[in-house]
Amino acid sequence: MAHRKVLIVDDDKLVSWALARDLESDDCRVALIADGESACKAYREHEPDVVLLDLKLPGIDGLETLRRLKREAPDIVVIMMTAYATVQTTVEAVKIGATDYIKKPFSYDELKAVLDRALQHHDLSQEVTRMRHRLKQEHGIGSIIGDADNMRHVFALIRKIARNDATTVLVNGESGTGKDLVAKAIHYESDRSQGPFMAMNCGSMPDTLLESELFGHEKGAFTDAKAVKKGLFELANHGTVLLDEIGDASASLQVKLLRFIEEKTFKRIGGTKDIDVDVRIVAATNRALDLMVKEGSFREDLYYRLNVILVNLPPLRERESDISLLTNFFIDQFNKEFNKRVAGIDPEALRVLMKYTWPGNVRELRNVLERIMILEDTQTIRVQHLPLELTQAPAGNESDLFSLPSPGVALSGVEKQLIQQALQRTGGNQTRAANLLKISRHALRYKMRKHSLST
Ligand SMILES: Nc1ncnc2c1ncn2[C@@H]1O[C@H](COP(=O)(O)OP(=O)(O)O)[C@@H](O)[C@H]1O
Ligand SMILES: [Mg+2]
Structure with a gap:
């Protein structure tokens, strides 16, 4: 409750003064007005967290005042106070957007319970709005x-x-x-x-x-x-x-x-x-x-x-121009996360990153930078900080790893041999063999059947 701003709209001076005194002794800031016409103006002036609004007012009544306040600020928290609540007016007030209501006469403790509940509800829904906004920004x-x-x-x-x-x-x-x-x-x-x-x-x-x-x-x-x-x-x-x-x-x-x-x-x-x-x-x-x-x-x-x-999604090696953007992005991110002050990467090291084939794509780039920023104490990331697989990578791409013999070769035979090798290397574990071959386990089993290898 403390430090909340409360606007009381009630023509009954005795009630509102007593209320104001109680609220102020609870460290709230209180503004008082006695009619509905000036409610919107008072709202703009004081920007209260909550409005206590009497149903029966001279001039425009509480319901109409509520309507105007809601138009002014749809999120506003309004508690209706009323000496003669009929079911009908209460229902009407809730429909217009009153958060809750309390029946006069009430004790300060009763009011506090209603206020606490309303403000908690309001804070939660604001929190949800903020979180949604953040989620959208983050994702x-x-x-x-x-x-x-x-x-x-x-x-x-x-x-x-x-x-x-x-x-x-x-x-x-x-x-x-x-x-x-x-x-x-x-x-x-x-x-x-x-x-x-x-x-x-x-x-x-x-x-x-x-x-x-x-x-x-x-x-x-x-x-x-x-x-x-x-x-x-x-x-x-x-x-x-x-x-x-x-x-x-x-x-x-x-x-x-x-x-x-x-x-x-x-x-x-x-x-x-x-x-x-x-x-x-x-x-x-x-x-x-x-x-x-x-x-x-x-x-x-x-x-x-x-x-x-x-x-x-194109592989990272096909968006070379993004490597510098991503590198700086991750450096910033890890600076925050690890409380570091790495200023950047030097041009030569960046060139190495841009030449590398990145089989693990952005995830691999992120991991490389994360490791450097955890392990190295440096202002600038240089070539000597980069892992060996980047600096000693064979020039060219993966296709050079296999060269086609000049008389040609039966593709299906090569496939069978590679599958056998993968299975040998993993001691017959199909899931790991499939991983080595970068195919699914189902695809592996299918190919094993195709090549009459026992599954
Ligand atoms: N374009 C990008 N910008 C920023 N971070 C990226 C980008 N692409 C991938 N990442 C990061 O790389 C990692 C792998 O991304 P992810 O979406 O899990 O890849 P995939 O699902 O294709 O394996 C995550 O940490 C992700 O945040
Ligand atoms: Mg994924």
């Missing part, structure tokens, strides 16, 4: 650093997608290119920004668990289902769901997702009731889904459903 399109032409194209696309709420979106790009950032920006730039943003990695856990995370389950649907659980799609109602690493979705999950996207309705596991939700789906992947479709490891119908709009 909106402004959070994605870039000025290269191909990134400008991405920004324009994100804006269009955010305005048009109807479609699913597929975000494609190598690991570390900023797919998560794009998905969030789509959400926070759209009308859904008031709703939740939720993400699920489609390859992160066994199928049954994943399905129950996404769709929820009824009590008793399986042994551990001790209570009803809402899934992500329900929790994200009116918001956006990012299905990350969609290329890793199992065949069974693919079927369920397809049905959900087509019908926007689903059943909890073990449930019979259809549940409708309004969520936008953004799917992300670093794999070439079109190739997976050809290989038969990704459903064609799901692919077309997801791929209504495609956002293609």
Whole structure:
């Protein structure tokens, strides 16, 4: 209560003086007026946190005064005071936007309880507004650093997608290119920004668990289902769901997702009731889904459903001009985070960054800078601070690693050999072998069957 500003509008001088005295002894600042006509002017002058407004006033009455105050400041907190509250006037006052009301005569303690509640509510809703604003600033399109032409194209696309709420979106790009950032920006730039943003990695856990995370389950649907659980799609109602690493979705999950996207309705596991939700789906992947479709490891119908709009994020090596922007951005960020004062990077070191191929893209650049800023005590980042893989990287690109023998070679034979090598190196662990080959485990198993390698 302390240090709040209160405006009292009441023609009963005795009541308002007594009130003012009590409030002032609680360290509040109080202004008094006796009629509704001057309420708006007094509001502008004093900018109170709360208005105590008598219902019965000379001239324009309390309800009309309330109406005018609300027009002046829609967020205003107004408590109605009334000696003869009828249900009707109370309902009317709440409809117009009174926060609460209190019946005369009241004790100061009673009033304090009402005031505390109203102000708490007001503070909370202001906090929510501020948080939403901050979230939008933190995760909106402004959070994605870039000025290269191909990134400008991405920004324009994100804006269009955010305005048009109807479609699913597929975000494609190598690991570390900023797919998560794009998905969030789509959400926070759209009308859904008031709703939740939720993400699920489609390859992160066994199928049954994943399905129950996404769709929820009824009590008793399986042994551990001790209570009803809402899934992500329900929790994200009116918001956006990012299905990350969609290329890793199992065949069974693919079927369920397809049905959900087509019908926007689903059943909890073990449930019979259809549940409708309004969520936008953004799917992300670093794999070439079109190739997976050809290989038969990704459903064609799901692919077309997801791929209504495609956002293609270019790898970092194709936006060389952004490397300097990003570097300075991360230096600033880590200066704040680690309380450092690194001034920048010298031109030669920047050239090394611009020449490097960045297989891990922006994430790798960020990690490199983070490590330097933690470990090195320097004003300026120089070549000697850069990790060896950057300074000793073979010139040219990855394609030089493999050279085609002049008589040519059977592609499928090479593929089989590489798969065998990967499996050998990982002691037969398919998930890790798939990681080495940068394909999904499903794709690996598919290829193993194709090459008659035992799965
Ligand atoms: N254009 C960008 N501007 C600023 N930060 C970026 C940008 N792209 C990626 N990042 C940062 O790089 C990291 C990886 O991004 P993320 O969106 O998780 O990539 P992906 O999902 O494609 O693997 C995150 O820390 C992210 O904040
Ligand atoms: Mg990601």
